[in-house]
Amino acid sequence: MKHSFFGGIHPDDGKRYSAASPITPLPPPPQVVIPVSMHIGAPCKPVVQKGDTVKMGQLIAETTGFVAAPIHASVSGTVAAVEPRLHPNGQKVMSIVIDNDGLDTPDESIRSHKEELEKDPHALLELVKNGGIVGMGGATFPTHVKISSGLGKVDTMIVNAAECEPYITSDQRILEEQPEQVIGGIRYLMRMLDLPEAVLAVEGNKPEAIAGLKKRLTPGCGIRLHVLRTRYPQGAEKQLIQSVTGRQVPPGGLPADVACIVFNAHTCWCVNSLAEEGLPSIQRVVTVSGPGVAAPSNFLCRVGTPVSALVEAAGGLREDVDKIVLGGPMMGSAVFDLSVPVIKGTNAVLGLMPNQNLAKENPVCIRCGRCVAACPMHLQPLYLYAAERKGEIGELERLHITDCIECGCCAYVCPGRLQLVQAFKDGKAQVKNKK
């Protein structure tokens, strides 16, 4: 049975720029900068200091709370500094700087865990926790916390390969080039959760990936392919659950409230690398694309690689590029200094042109209601905006601002070009501060 979610939009998906570009391994840079905060939750605490020699995959920062993911060296070499450095979020964040010795000497902990997982599939939870795996679709929620919250409560596991944000093709390329690794990760997670079946959900605009998966995922294999209609934000967790199962996560609720658990396809790929090769979360695939990039590409790179190295490898930027965005054009954030590092959640680096910047000076709401029709969370963006401008925190709460997923659908359709998403981010912060 087909299900659907309310609202949403159909922007140009822009996948054509990089969809045919195979994943190219990028040589590890001479120096990596690894922030101690690359996940949702408490920042980690460095366990190395300047002058220490580290191996690739060695633990360099440990967690300080349950909702956190440890951090590992992405290269071998010498710790050059432990100091605040510019983070993709625009703030200075404590970071571990490692001079790469070019040897990639692996840490002793890097070994296959296949045999032990065959004997005890539930050992995966501790492995994922120690391996620092987080949601690689950009959410960066620690995967062990997600597994723990779903244990014994879920009957449906959904693998999110919607990749609904325009331009991004990192998951698409992984599915086309390394489907067995994604499927392997899915099977490890299914065994961990004692689930006989999983659903792999892919948007219909990835025909090559779908064709390859159809050959592998034969009926009865335990993984069901679900082809989704291409519509943004199809990959948002609540919308995906509704599209696949028809179940609606209640406002303020979690997927486990409707017996579902969702993992990103890239996360499954990481789980497989961890189980089969012992690799913690030290690398990822990043799409470098958009009309402002000379040669759009997909790269496999180490965490801590400067964004400038990826842009250079993609042939550089066009002279008239307007802005560089990390993540998708809908939910990503602009960066002004390309020395910032790739972190675990960096799925894309986009070069966008001036005519793609929809901001307008002195925007005015004409009360057309398009934002209401587009909001997949059934919110009333025009009233939320008015309340935020007036600083009416009680009204923001009454209008359920905390349910806003910052998808940008309202801003995309708004003829008044109001800066709606920024207003909602500010409004949510005000509500949180009040609490």
Ligand code: SF4
């Ligand atoms: S879409 Fe823009 S102009 Fe129209 S009602 Fe919403 S905020 Fe106002």
Ligand code: SF4
């Ligand atoms: S940004 Fe928030 S208010 Fe706007 S459409 Fe998305 S969920 Fe709705």
